Amino acid sequence: MKKWLSLAVASVMVLGMITGCSPSSNNSSNNQEEAKVLNVCNLVNGNLGDKSFFDSAQAGLEQLEADGKITFKTIEMGATDADQPKWLETLNEVSDSGEYDLIICGTYQMPDYLKEVADAHPDQKYLIYDDTTYVGQSPNVANMSFKQNDVGYMVGVFAAAMTTSGYTNTNEDPVIGFLGGVDSPVINDFLYGYLVGAQSVNPDIKVDTRYVTNYYDTAYGKELALSMINDNNVDIIWGCGGTAGNGGAEAAQETGKAWFIGVDSDQEQTFAEELAAITLTSGLKNVGDGLIWFIDELNAGNEYWGQEICLGINEGGVGIVTDKNFANVPQEVQDAVLAAQEAVSNGEITVPSALSDGGNAEAIALRDSMQP
């Protein structure tokens, strides 16, 4: 009996594999006649499931594959110190194999490894996202960065308009909060835009900025957020520190005295009901859309090897969530955010960046002057 059962299960699985594979292989062969289907390797120096960064890249690649533009393989290399030695090794391995038209990796942790490998494999093409350390130094590497300062600006406008809008659970004090991961240029780039955006709505606004000093201690993030709410009457908190930033949402939900804004992905969708309810919007950094844009450009004959590509609103690289909870906030707040989005996208407003020369110091000076 057992034997028959296992045989039946096995044959169903095999059938599933055959039927599952056949359409996609048909697809790719059809498309091959139109444009070359790129074979892409996506190296994740962490794990999928972060619900933001790496998942976004993965979703973008899946979309590209579904559209028949690429075939791809994702390798999860792990995030811990013990995993780090694997990063260089894997990068070398996939480069040596010569199977891939493009190798993708990302984050500030990868550029040193990539530089070494890219220089040793001059015929291999690479794309690194969210890092600009060695822009232009390797002619076979494209650097993709995101205008997170533009995200910050729009979120800043939103938060500053909300805090004095008289919306439920907000108080009269014009004080908003920023819960960052680590005091570093990329996080401060978000912050710089946030500060400038908030000031554009209300020149007297105060911004309580705290850093968890890592990206994982949610409990301490919550502790900081509670202090913001209790000590400085903060009623809008932007969590900008990965999982640690989620502590801001928990503090807001438990006290009932504040609202939360998410980052990178639409966090309202990733949270369970109660946390989602207090997440009014999220600042988006769409790695996946950036990758789709990049491949489309390649197919259109626009190559960016050895250059930096900085994606903003117009390329779909960044944005702000404007539906669900956002649709319930006061109309004037919504209008202010949409106006800011428009102004940033058509270039009326140029948001300063912490990634420019001396920008981080300027951001820090502004941050300290606006601390309540």
Next chain:
Amino acid sequence: MLEQIGSMIFQTDFVFSIFRITAPILFAALAAVVAEKAGVTNIGLEGIMLFCALFGTLFAYWTQNWFIGVCSAVVVGVFFALLIGFFALQLNTDIILAGIAVNTMSSGGTIFLLYMFTGERGNTAALTSSKLLIPTVEIPILNKIPILGDILSGHAVLTYVAFIMVFLVWILLYKTAIGLKIRAVGENEHAAESVGVNVRFIKYIALAISGVFCGLGGAFMSMYYSQSFNTGIIAGRGFIALAAQAMGQGEPVGAMFSSLLFGFAQALRTKVSGIQGVSSNLISAMPYLVTIIGMVIYAASTMRKVKRRNADKEKNQ
């Protein structure tokens, strides 16, 4: 600046937060105290707590009941503590290595288990709801008293349990037969063996008790302190607890005071981080700095005591 710190410290929510911060460290410190009393060093606190935090959240979610979640965390804590015991006592591995193995296994193992059970890989923020969290209690009468009520009432159930446990552990160690055996084994196991104490059994018991406390601490982390589990959630609290145990001279009450000292420093760090121009990186060292200062003061005072005692001895001679 000092004025600013002062106005922040003399607030009820500051003192309230000290207890909240202290509770998980205290649980882990008690776990270390009991194990160390029996002569086994449980260095795997951090990893055991991480497993417990995961299973606490998962069972609470599956059964939609926080209490079952906490109980499951305790069971898991005992399981992993006994696992360390099995390797160290049965198979004669170095217990430090067994502890390190559990710590190492926890960071990848919890991701694996989380993914296997829920399909989530990063955290459980999509599964949580406030009825699955450890509830807070308002203590009648006490909560009517101004200031004191604000500080002592309204904590999570487990926060009270943590401080009650200090007393219970003291009773266990000093007023029960099993406590006497635990201490005897820790003091000199050959002597204990010679009077018919089953050394290995007592060590297992001590490890199991230590697992119970890890379970409570882990559940506290993912089911109250933070509302969800993620793989970095314990964030070194298990190691801090080892320091608290050492600083408290391996005694439950001493461990409580050193945990409170650490809780105070962490609460202070939280407040100071809101002050203009203070670097978050610099003050992140504050809890550790306070711990070091505390240890130096303690060492200095014991040294003076020892010197005085020696001097007295010489006089008497």
